[in-house]
Amino acid sequence: ExxxxxxxxxxxxxxxxxxxxxxxxxxxxxxYAMHWVRQAPGKGLEWVSGISWNSGSIGYADSVxxxxxxxxxxxxxxxxxxxxxxxxxxxxxxxxxYCAKGLGQWLVSGVDYWGQGALVTVSS
Amino acid sequence: xxxxxxxxSASGTPGQRVTISCSGSSSNIGSNYVSWYQQLPGTAxxxxxxxxxxxxxxVPDRFSGSKSGTSASLAISGLxxxxxxDYYCAAWDDSLSGYWVFGGGTKLTVL
Numbered sequence: 001e002x003x004x005x006x007x008x009x010x011x012x013x014x015x016x017x018x019x020x021x022x023x024x025x026x027x028x029x030x031x032y033a034m035h036w037v038r039q040a041p042g043k044g045l046e047w048v049s050g051i052s053w054n055s056g057s058i059g060y061a062d063s064v065x066x067x068x069x070x071x072x073x074x075x076x077x078x079x080x081x082x083x084x085x086x087x088x089x090x091x092x093x094x095x096x097x098y099c100a101k102g103l104g105q106w107l108v109s110g111v112d113y114w115g116q117g118a119l120v121t122v123s124s
Numbered sequence: 125x126x127x128x129x130x131x132x133s134a135s136g137t138p139g140q141r142v143t144i145s146c147s148g149s150s151s152n153i154g155s156n157y158v159s160w161y162q163q164l165p166g167t168a169x170x171x172x173x174x175x176x177x178x179x180x181x182x183v184p185d186r187f188s189g190s191k192s193g194t195s196a197s198l199a200i201s202g203l204x205x206x207x208x209x210d211y212y213c214a215a216w217d218d219s220l221s222g223y224w225v226f227g228g229g230t231k232l233t234v235l
Contacts, residue, residue: 035224037169037224044126044210044212044226044227044228044229045161045163045169045212045214045226045229046226047214047223047224047225047226050224059221059222059223059224060223061223062220062223098168098169103174107216107222107224108156108216108222110157110159110174110214110216110224111159111171112171112174112180113171114168114169114170115168116168117168
């Protein structure tokens, strides 16, 4: 059974940083791309970032790129884990952040399984 | 403002067939596969359709997907009360360096 468990969410002040983690199990982690998708309270889904099976292809939504790249996605295949380092956080980054498993090795293949999400609240 | 356009709401009575549309452009739906997700209240999204019209194992055949040009549709036949949920379409967009885009979501009400 595929399981994706996010952690690291919480309350952070504007301009602060936070690191999300996703522990994966029930499938061969390094065979699949992984993604972060967020959902602001009462709003729809927004893709944040994705990383291919071998970390060779990485993509970000414009909203998190910024001038210096506000968010950084990474993975550790030895630990079956996905990460999202978030910095220069803004109020509009407040959302439930889902970790999602890719349908294939590359970003273009989409996602099938989703975790339960980690809530990130950016507020002073 | 979502890149993919869905109607904000849809409704039907039990047993009825309803369709939800998703409109995009040549850089997303027009050149890539479409996926559909169901999100029940308070839960994570669930994959219903991938590659335009493929159902993952466990998804009832009451759910079907189709694509034509830059538009796609999700059809639900034999509507049931438990189908009341938010539905999202998604596709890869080839513009810029590539990214995933979602529709704004359609709230389906079973009357």
